[in-house]
Amino acid sequence: MSSTGRTARLFGFPNPVNETSARLVAAGVVLQGIAFLVIRQWWVLVPLTFGFLARVLTGPKLSPLGQFVTRVVTPRLRVQHRFVPGPPKRFAQGMGLTFSGGALIAWGAGVPVLSYVLIVGLIGAATLESVFAICLGCIVFNQLIRWDLIPESVCVECAEIWGSSAEKSLVAAAPAQTPAPYAIRSSS
DSSP states (O other): OOHHHHHHHHHOOOSSEEHHHHHHHHHHHHHHHHHHHHHOOGGGHHHHHHHHHHHHHHTTTTOHHHHHIIIIIGGGOOSOOOEEOHHHHHHHHHHHHHHHHHHHHHHHTTOHHHHHHHHHHHHHHHHHHHHHOOOHHHHHHHHHHHTTSSOGGGOHHHHHHHOSHHHHHHHTTSOOOOOOOOOOOOOO
C-alpha cells in the first residue's frame, strides 16, 4: 500500500458510525469532564483535549477512549446497533475539541472560571449524547447544511434528510429534527 493510502486510511473518519460506540465515548467524556471539575487540575484537560483531537483527525484509531470503546466495550454488548452518518459526528468531535481546547487555553491564560464554564457545557452536550442520543454537534451540522454553509456533498445522507435546496427552504420553518447520535462501527 502506498504512503498516501496509509495516510488516508489513518486520517479517515468512519462513515457510518456505530451510535452505540459514540454514546459510550460521550459517557467517557462526561466522566473526564467531571474528573476535571472535581480535581481542578489543568493536566486533566490534556487527555480530554487529546482525545477529541485524535477523534477529529482519525476517528477512534488514535484515541485511547475510542479504541477501548470500539474494540472492548461495544463488541461485548448484545444490543441492536444503529449506524449513522460520520460527517456530523466528526463535526461534533470538532466542537468538543473547541470546548476542551478552549478550557485548556483558558486555564493557561489564568482564567480557570472560563475553563469550568466550557467543561460544564461540554459535559451537558456529552450527557445529551450518551443518555438521550441527542447529538448537539450533529444538529448544528445539519442546520449548517440547511443554510448552505456546508455543501450537501459533504454528507449526502444528511442532506437527504432535508431534501433539495428548494425543499429545504420549505421546511426551514418546521421544527428541526434531531438526528440520532454517532457511534463507531467496530472492526470485528
